[in-house]
Amino acid sequence: MADEVILLDFWPSPFGVRARIALREKGVKFEYREENLRDKSPLLLQMNPVHKKIPVLIHNGKPVCESMNVVQYIDEVWSDKNPLLPSDPYQRAQARFWVDFIDTKVYEPADKIWSTKGEVQETAKKEYIEALKILEAELGDKPYFGGDNFGFVDIAMTGYYMWFEASEKCGNFRIEPECPTLMASARRCLQRDSVVNSVPDPEKIVEFAFKIRKIYCV
Amino acid sequence: MADEVILLDFWPSPFGVRARIALREKGVKFEYREENLRDKSPLLLQMNPVHKKIPVLIHNGKPVCESMNVVQYIDEVWSDKNPLLPSDPYQRAQARFWVDFIDTKVYEPADKIWSTKGEVQETAKKEYIEALKILEAELGDKPYFGGDNFGFVDIAMTGYYMWFEASEKCGNFRIEPECPTLMASARRCLQRDSVVNSVPDPEKIVEFAFKIRKIYCV
Numbered sequence: 524m525a526d527e528v529i530l531l532d533f534w535p536s537p538f539g540v541r542a543r544i545a546l547r548e549k550g551v552k553f554e555y556r557e558e559n560l561r562d563k564s565p566l567l568l569q570m571n572p573v574h575k576k577i578p579v580l581i582h583n584g585k586p587v588c589e590s591m592n593v594v595q596y597i598d599e600v601w602s603d604k605n606p607l608l609p610s611d612p613y614q615r616a617q618a619r620f621w622v623d624f625i626d627t628k629v630y631e632p633a634d635k636i637w638s639t640k641g642e643v644q645e646t647a648k649k650e651y652i653e654a655l656k657i658l659e660a661e662l663g664d665k666p667y668f669g670g671d672n673f674g675f676v677d678i679a680m681t682g683y684y685m686w687f688e689a690s691e692k693c694g695n696f697r698i699e700p701e702c703p704t705l706m707a708s709a710r711r712c713l714q715r716d717s718v719v720n721s722v723p724d725p726e727k728i729v730e731f732a733f734k735i736r737k738i739y740c741v
Numbered sequence: 742m743a744d745e746v747i748l749l750d751f752w753p754s755p756f757g758v759r760a761r762i763a764l765r766e767k768g769v770k771f772e773y774r775e776e777n778l779r780d781k782s783p784l785l786l787q788m789n790p791v792h793k794k795i796p797v798l799i800h801n802g803k804p805v806c807e808s809m810n811v812v813q814y815i816d817e818v819w820s821d822k823n824p825l826l827p828s829d830p831y832q833r834a835q836a837r838f839w840v841d842f843i844d845t846k847v848y849e850p851a852d853k854i855w856s857t858k859g860e861v862q863e864t865a866k867k868e869y870i871e872a873l874k875i876l877e878a879e880l881g882d883k884p885y886f887g888g889d890n891f892g893f894v895d896i897a898m899t900g901y902y903m904w905f906e907a908s909e910k911c912g913n914f915r916i917e918p919e920c921p922t923l924m925a926s927a928r929r930c931l932q933r934d935s936v937v938n939s940v941p942d943p944e945k946i947v948e949f950a951f952k953i954r955k956i957y958c959v
Contacts (some may be wrong), residue, residue, distance in 0.1 A: 572840060573875060582831075585831060587831070587838075588838055589837075589838055589841055592834055592838055592841065593834075595833075595834070595837070596830055596831070596833075597833040599830035599833065600830045612814055612817035612818045613800075613803060613805070613814070615813075615814075615817065616805045616810055616811075616813070616814040616817075619807075619810045620805075620806055620807055623807055623810065624791060657791060666771045685955055701912075710887045740797065
């Protein structure tokens with residue numbers, strides 16, 4: 524029997540896109556189901572009763588939740604193609620460390636840049652650039668965080684790369700002068716087939732961000 | 742050459758203890774180095790320049806940071822004894838999901854119970870019990886979160902189990918009537934050799950909590 528793989532997702536989500544990319548890196552066929560986050564489907568509520576959040580990967584009826592947990596699950600189940608995590612335990616620990624850094628230090632300021640204004644937004648911009656600079660230093664002269672290969676940390680970051688333009692426009696600032704190496708790696712990531720097929724048009728994300736921004740920043 | 746394993750730690754830390762327990766589950770000999778968190782050692786600052794936090798495991802000169810990342814590293818390096826994560830990818834994903842739940846939904850209210858008072862503390866107590874009840878339901882009739890075996894999720898929780906008495910005394914409430922099954926599992930965990938040898942005397946934690954509480958709740 525073929526695997527049944529369903530992804531509950533929301534198109535501009537920097538988290539949902541991680542699962543999409545991982546599945547495409549592995550060549551896994553899946554059914555994409557768009558969720559309306561203001562009227563969540565009974566399936567989403569049933570499959571992720573604790574957090575009620577996307578993405579949820581439903582593999583042969585069984586749910587896996589939390590985006591990077593989903594990515595790691597995909598890497599372990601479809602282990603024959605394009606490994607996302609390194610095999611060496613030390614390198615694996617480093618990759619998990621940086622993903623945790625991204626989810627704690629990049630997420631919050633990124634979120635505030637498009638949902639706040641004034642001083643709060645200014646502080647968020649500073650914190651965002653500070654976190655990106657730490658990542659820039661970690662990247663060094665490697666093409667990807669995964670070294671020569673697009674990997675676990677790159678997938679985590681691609682969710683933010685696809686939001687770079689919207690972040691810059693909402694915050695009226697530029698990332699490239701501060702983080703040229705990271706920006707070069709971002710472009711490299713955004714050109715991959717698995718990513719091109721998973722990431723929405725940046726213009727649409729900008730439009731979405733400003734639409735939501737109007738609600739948050741009245 | 743034998744492995745050189747050093748753990749930078751702080752005795753009452755619910756995070757540090759996770760690394761201690763994992764090392765003892767695996768029978769790994771290690772040098773424990775107590776950190777003064779008000780005057781961090783140059784070694785800690787050098788080994789964890791990003792977060793500057795304990796625990797840090799230094800294995801043959803190379804640092805691994807973030808407690809559950811350390812535990813997973815230990816599990817992968819010393820894989821021949823007492824596996825902490827299951828081998829099945831789905832079960833592994835479930836274990837990681839619950840550890841993430843603990844670190845996001847248990848940590849914050851637990852922290853507030855001993856560091857705040859009044860309404861903030863009351864809300865924290867409610868949120869704490871709510872989170873523990875979700876864990877109680879997940880535990881079901883299993884002796885451990887790891888099923889018949891003490892595992893990854895149990896190690897994550899033991900840091901909180903060792904603080905239960907201090908939390909109850911600081912918050913003037915009781916956990917057992919709300920979560921009898923979780924409490925039974927907590928007692929089981931706290932009796933393990935690896936845990937007994939890693940966890941400080943509960944009285945000392947109570948004393949520590951009230952000492953710090955005096956500073957936060959003036």
